[in-house]
Amino acid sequence: MTQATLDNQAVAQIELSAYMQQQSQEAAHYEIDSVPDIFGNLYRVWGGSCGINLLGTFYQNLSGFWISQPSYSSKLQQWRTSNEAVTAIVNA
Numbered sequence: 001m002t003q004a005t006l007d008n009q010a011v012a013q014i015e016l017s018a019y020m021q022q023q024s025q026e027a028a029h030y031e032i033d034s035v036p037d038i039f040g041n042l043y044r045v046w047g048g049s050c051g052i053n054l055l056g057t058f059y060q061n062l063s064g065f066w067i068s069q070p071s072y073s074s075k076l077q078q079w080r081t082s083n084e085a086v087t088a089i090v091n092a
Contacts, residue, residue, distance in 0.1 A: 057071075067085070068088045
């Protein structure tokens with residue numbers, strides 16, 4: 001490997017680490033709970049800068065994918081992990 005490739009990888013790793021730390025700090029402002037549904041649990045994401053607000057919901061479908069729906073939106077999105085579903089709701 002060349003020095004430029006190693007430098008690019010180091011920069012990318014530092015940027016990823018900083019991004020993950022920022023996301024972790026922002027996630028501390030959110031709470032997730034669940035309510036039983038006839039098909040399983042419906043998870044709710046609460047939080048935001050204006051106090052405790054319902055930011056959206058997500059659940060796992062029969063195929064194993066996680067479906068997210070931010071509040072104030074009728075758009076459903078499919079994700080491989082629950083973390084991706086929560087991130088989509090928080091970023092909406």
